[in-house]
Amino acid sequence: MRYAMAIDTRKCVGCSDCVIACQTENNVPLGFCRDWVVEVVDGTYPNVSIELRSERCNHCDNSPCVRCCPTGASHFEEGGIVLVEHNKCIGCGACIQACPYDARYSHPEGYVDKCTFCIHRVREGKDPACVSVCPTSCMYFGDLDDPNSKVVNMLKNRKFKSLAPEAGTKPQIFYLV
Amino acid sequence: MREELFASGRNIPNIDPYLNIWHWQIPIYLFLGGLAAGILFFAGVFTIMGKAHKMPATVKKAPMIVPFALIFGLFMLFLDLKHKLYFWQLYTTIRLESPMGWGAWVLMIITPISLLWCASYIKEFYPNWDWKFKFLNTFEAWVIKNRVIVAWPMTIYAVILGIYTGILLSAFNARPLWNTSILGPLFLVSGMSTGAAIIIMLSDDHKERKIMGRIDILLIVIELFFIVHLFMGFLAGSEAQIDAANLFLGGKFTAPFFTFVVLLGLIFPAVLEIFELKGFKVPIYVPAILVLIGGLIFRFLMVEAGQITRYLY
Known part of the structure; x- marks a missing residue:
């Protein structure tokens, strides 16, 4: 089992509903x-192209954050989901330095926090909060090892890229372009 | 033209424009670690070589400050932790993949060794020192008799500690400025150089100062060579690394780096030390203090600049 997400940059309208859904679902503190x-604008008017990307933790296969964690608080859960165990985290910040996507932040309570792929929902068979609220349905969540999953289907039929692959992290969020 | 914007709640003061999670505590911790490693290395090496009696400041005086430096450094690290009450988790896990993990264990080993070393010399400074318990006296007698046995692990762990202060940073591939293996040797040499500076300041013996002065000049030359190497490596690297190097080669860290680290922290003290060896009267405090300040500023700049360099955004 390998959970992954495919996000269609051509369908995304940048409404930030995913952001709000995540903050509500996971009680993310204000200011985080x-x-x-991210909105990327290329070119000058009138020849302009825009790419919109909803970004989060890439739940990398070769996770530098898991590697550098001195206490083992950052670890892999089923399906390659990268999680932080709050009671093991000492807040040293090593994982924040190690993440090329700046996907982690220091929670006001001290531990480091980040996207969990809504593992509590996934375990109940639901989609992560961000995926489930997307008004344009531009996000697809699923198991890469399941040939019938929506993610595999999208990745089979569309061109895609991942972010900063040169950092060597093997990210598992794919952007359909 | 290419422009990247955060359209959502990502533009938050707590996370953007860049995540600066390590503050002034970390460079101080790295500086004290390097300094302690330098002093212990020289104390160990000269003891193993059987020249302890010729180098009183190196072997006896300077190591007295090491336990204080290490414990204060660890306290700095503790201050930087955000989830402080859970710090003991560092010592319930062994994770060799994590530089911070094994570094914490190295400190856990070398701090008691340095305390042992100081305790075995304490009666030379305080002849009336009383250990209160008899077994401590017996233990002290054993250490005094077998200093070479203690010196070996101390020297080896001192080198590991010195390299660790650099590896701690270089293990982060997300920060291109740090992600170079030369940072380990560079921080080791820089730490040894600051250790030598402390020894030179504490020494009353002219011959000892001369030996340490020569060693310090050699270390400074090696350090300059490593710094050139560092930037050569970056400039031959990926775009992210070229951008990182440019912070120091024209960017906003250029002036403080070349003024306080390269010029005042390395070249100028080396020149002063060469003059001193040639027989000119140079107050020995000047080059030593410059080396120490240069080493400290070097770590501040590396930690600060490294956190700005990145692949995305």
Whole structure:
């Protein structure tokens, strides 16, 4: 089992609903976020192209955050989901330095926090909060090892990219372009 | 033209424009670690070589400050933790993949060794020192008799500690400025150089100062060579690394780096030390203090600049 997400940059309208859904679902403290939307503008008017990307933890296969954690608080759960165990985290910040996506932040309570792929919902068979609220349905969540999953289908039929693959982290969020 | 914007709640003061999670505590911790490693290394090496009697400041005086430096450094690290009450988790896990994990264990080993070393010399400074318990006296007698046995692990762990202060940073591939293996040797040499500076300041013996002065000049030359190497490596690397190097080669860290680290922290003290060896009267405090300040500023700049360098955004 390998959970992954495919996000269609051509369908995304940048409404930030995913951000709000995540903050509500996971009680993210004010002033922080576990996911965010990036708008990339290329060219000059009138020849302009825009790419919108909803970004979050990439739940990398080769996770530098898990590797550098001195206490083992950052660890892999089923399906390759990267989680932080709050009671093991000492708040040293090593994982924050190690993440090329800046997906982690220091929670006001001290521990480090980040996207969990809404593992509590996934275990109940539901989609993560961000995926389930997307008004354009531009996000697909699923198991890469299941040939019938929506993610595999999208990745089979569309061109895609991942973020900063040169960092060597093997990210598992794919952007359909 | 290419422009990247955060359209959502990502533009938050707590996370953007960049995540600066390590503050002034970390460079101080790295500086004290390197300094302690330098002093213990020289104390160990000269003891193993059987020249302890010729180097009183190196072997006896300077190591007295090491336990204080290490404990204060660890306290700095503790201050930087955000989830402080859980710090003991560091010592319930052994994770060799994590530099911070094994570094914490190295400190756990070398701090008691340095305390042992100081305790075995304490009667030379306080002849009336009383250990209160008899077994401590017996233990002290054993250490005094077998200093070489203690010196070996101390020297080896001192080298590991010195390299660790650099590896701690270089293990983060997300920060291109740190992600170079030369940072380990560079921080080791820089730490040894600051250790030598402390020894030179504490020494009353002219011959000892001369030996340490020569060693310090050699270390400074090696350090300069490593710094050139560092930037050569970056400039031959990926775009992220070229951008990282440019912070120091024209960017906003250029002036403090070349003024306080390269010029005042390395070249100028080396020149002063060469003059001193040639027989000119140079107050020995000047080059030593410059080396110490240079080493401290070097760590501040590396920690600060490294957190700005990145792949995305």
